[in-house]
Amino acid sequence: MTRISSKVIREAYKVSKLLPPLLRATKNLDLAKCELQWIKRELPKNKWTEAVIRRSNYEPLQYVLGSQPFGSLDILCRRNVLIPRWETEEWVTRLSDMIRQHIKDTTQLKILDACTGTGCISLLLHQKLSEEAKYKTDILGFDVSYDAVTLANDNLNKNEPSWSLEKSSVTFRKSNIFHWSLNDTAESFDLIVSNPPYITREEYSSPVTLEGVARSVKLYEPSLALIGQYEFYEKLVDITVSTNAKAFIFELGSNDQATYVEKQINSLAAGWKTKMYSDTADKIRCVLGWKKDTVWDFLVKF
Amino acid sequence: MNRIATRLLPRNQIYSKYPGIQCVIHKALPFFFIRTYGIPKKNKLPPRPLWLIKEEELEEEFIKGGRGPGGQKINKTNSKVQLRHKPTNIVVTCQYSRSQEQNRKKAREILALKLEELENPEHCRTAVLKERESKVKQNKMKKSTRKYKKIEEERQLQKEKEQELLSEIVDIDSELDTLVTSAKQKVDNR
Structure with missing residues (x-):
C-alpha cells in the first residue's frame, strides 16, 4: 500500500471536498477525479456523499453506481x-x-x-x-x-x-x-x-x-x-x-x-x-x- | 457596416419592420459579413467533422492503468482510449465515460475537431463555438451592466424625490420657535 502524500490530499481538497475520501480507494488523483465525475453524473445530488463514503471504504465503484458498461x-451489478x-x-x-x-x-x-x-x-x-x-x-x-x-x-x-x-x-x-x-x-x-x-x-x-x-x-x-x-x-x-x-x-x-x-x-x-x-x-x-x-x-x- | 450595406442595396430594399429601427436586408453581402453580427445559433453550428477520420490513419490504444494483477484479481473502473493520428502525429485521449465504446466515439470526435482546426482555422466548428461563447458572455455582461445601470438610476431618482419631499416637510417646532422669537422681538421693539 502506497501512502498518499499530504500534498496530493490538499490538492484534491481544493478541487472538491468529496475528492480526498476517494483517494483512499483509488490512490491516484486523476482516477479519483474521474470517479467523482462519474458519481456526479450517474447519481442524484443527495446520494453523492453516501456514494463517496462507500467508495472510500473500498467498495467497488460498480456496486456503488449499480452497473458496469x-x-x-x-x-447491472449487485453484491x-x-x-x-x-x-x-x-x-x-x-x-x-x-x-x-x-x-x-x-x-x-x-x-x-x-x-x-x-x-x-x-x-x-x-x-x-x-x-x-x-x-x-x-x-x-x-x-x-x-x-x-x-x-x-x-x-x-x-x-x-x-x-x-x-x-x-x-x-x-x-x-x-x-x-x-x-x-x-x-x-x-x-x-x-x-x-x-x-x-x-x-x-x-x-x-x-x-x-x-x-x-x-x-x-x-x-x-x-x-x-x-x-x-x-x-x-x-x-x-x-x-x-x-x-x-x-x-x-x-x-x-x-x-x-x-x-x-x-x-x-x-x-x-x-x-x-x-x-x-x-x-x-x-x-x-x-x-x-x-x-x-x-x-x-x-x- | 450599416452604411456599406445601405450603399450596396437599392433604396427600396431598406425597410423598417419596427417603427424607429432601420433594418437592412443582407442578401447582397458575403456570408462572413453577416456572421460577424449576432451570436451564432446553437442549432446552426457547423457539423462535427467526422468525415476527416479515416480508420486506417489511426493508431488506437486502450490504457488500463499500469502493471500489476489483472483478470478477476483486480477490478478496474477506468477505460482510457488514446488515439494517434499517424500523418499529423496528433495524440488524443479520452476517459469521459466508464464505457470504452463511448470513449472511443468521443475520442474520434475530439480528434476530428482538432484536424478541422488545422485545416480551416477560421471557420471550423471550434472557432465558431469559441466565438459563440465569447459573444454570449459579452451579451450577458452587456445585459447585466444595463440592468444595474437602470437600477442605479432608479435609486438616484428615488433619492432625489425623497430629498424633495423632505425639504417640503415643515418642522413645526423650529417654526414655532422662530415665530415666538420674532413675536418677542416685536414686543421688545414696542
Missing part, C-alpha cells in the same frame, strides 16, 4: 455477484467479431455459458451475434448462485425491450457445475464459453504486491466467484466432450491452468486443437480449443 450493454472485467469484455468482443467474419451459416448456433454470473457474456454474445448480425442463437447460461441467476435474469429483462427475441433465445437457470449431467439438457452445444473462478487459494490470501487480490475485490466481491484452480476446468472439459461441442473458450489466470486444459481435452477426445490467448496487458487470459476440420478452424487466428 460491457461492450455496448450496461450490465454477491462478480463484476464483469474488461478482459472478459475484450475476448468476448473479439470472439463475436471473428464468428461474424468466418461463420457464414447463420441458421443455428448453440452456446453454453457456464458460471455466467451477471450474464454478461451471454448477453453480449446475443447482442453482437443475434441483434447486430442475423444469427439464430440459443444461449443457455447457468450459475450455482441464486443471486447471480436472479441478477442475470434482471439484466436480460433490462435489455429485452430493445431486442427481438423471436428466433433467438437467452435463458438463465440455477445449476451446479459439479452436479451437471447431460440429462439436464438432452441437447448438444456448438460452443462452450466460461469465466469460472480461477484464483488459487494461495493467491487469494497473499498481498497485492505478490500477485495477490486487490483489497476492494477481497472485501466486497464473493469468494465463491473467485477461488478455484483445476476443478472447474476438469468439469468444463467434461461438459465440452459430453455435449458434443465443437469449440470452447475458457478464461483463466495462469499458464498451469491452460496446460491442464490442453492435457485434459487431448486425453479425453481426439482431434482437438488448442491455443492460448493473452490479453492486451500481455497476461495469459484464455484457452481456446476446437475440433479439427470444422468451421471453427478460424480460431487458430484468435
Whole structure:
C-alpha cells in the first residue's frame, strides 16, 4: 500500500471536498477525479456523499453506481455477484467479431455459458451475434448462485425491450457445475464459453504486491466467484466432450491452468486443437480449443 | 457596416419592420459579413467533422492503468482510449465515460475537431463555438451592466424625490420657535 502524500490530499481538497475520501480507494488523483465525475453524473445530488463514503471504504465503484458498461450493454451489478472485467469484455468482443467474419451459416448456433454470473457474456454474445448480425442463437447460461441467476435474469429483462427475441433465445437457470449431467439438457452445444473462478487459494490470501487480490475485490466481491484452480476446468472439459461441442473458450489466470486444459481435452477426445490467448496487458487470459476440420478452424487466428 | 450595406442595396430594399429601427436586408453581402453580427445559433453550428477520420490513419490504444494483477484479481473502473493520428502525429485521449465504446466515439470526435482546426482555422466548428461563447458572455455582461445601470438610476431618482419631499416637510417646532422669537422681538421693539 502506497501512502498518499499530504500534498496530493490538499490538492484534491481544493478541487472538491468529496475528492480526498476517494483517494483512499483509488490512490491516484486523476482516477479519483474521474470517479467523482462519474458519481456526479450517474447519481442524484443527495446520494453523492453516501456514494463517496462507500467508495472510500473500498467498495467497488460498480456496486456503488449499480452497473458496469460491457461492450455496448450496461450490465447491472449487485453484491454477491462478480463484476464483469474488461478482459472478459475484450475476448468476448473479439470472439463475436471473428464468428461474424468466418461463420457464414447463420441458421443455428448453440452456446453454453457456464458460471455466467451477471450474464454478461451471454448477453453480449446475443447482442453482437443475434441483434447486430442475423444469427439464430440459443444461449443457455447457468450459475450455482441464486443471486447471480436472479441478477442475470434482471439484466436480460433490462435489455429485452430493445431486442427481438423471436428466433433467438437467452435463458438463465440455477445449476451446479459439479452436479451437471447431460440429462439436464438432452441437447448438444456448438460452443462452450466460461469465466469460472480461477484464483488459487494461495493467491487469494497473499498481498497485492505478490500477485495477490486487490483489497476492494477481497472485501466486497464473493469468494465463491473467485477461488478455484483445476476443478472447474476438469468439469468444463467434461461438459465440452459430453455435449458434443465443437469449440470452447475458457478464461483463466495462469499458464498451469491452460496446460491442464490442453492435457485434459487431448486425453479425453481426439482431434482437438488448442491455443492460448493473452490479453492486451500481455497476461495469459484464455484457452481456446476446437475440433479439427470444422468451421471453427478460424480460431487458430484468435 | 450599416452604411456599406445601405450603399450596396437599392433604396427600396431598406425597410423598417419596427417603427424607429432601420433594418437592412443582407442578401447582397458575403456570408462572413453577416456572421460577424449576432451570436451564432446553437442549432446552426457547423457539423462535427467526422468525415476527416479515416480508420486506417489511426493508431488506437486502450490504457488500463499500469502493471500489476489483472483478470478477476483486480477490478478496474477506468477505460482510457488514446488515439494517434499517424500523418499529423496528433495524440488524443479520452476517459469521459466508464464505457470504452463511448470513449472511443468521443475520442474520434475530439480528434476530428482538432484536424478541422488545422485545416480551416477560421471557420471550423471550434472557432465558431469559441466565438459563440465569447459573444454570449459579452451579451450577458452587456445585459447585466444595463440592468444595474437602470437600477442605479432608479435609486438616484428615488433619492432625489425623497430629498424633495423632505425639504417640503415643515418642522413645526423650529417654526414655532422662530415665530415666538420674532413675536418677542416685536414686543421688545414696542
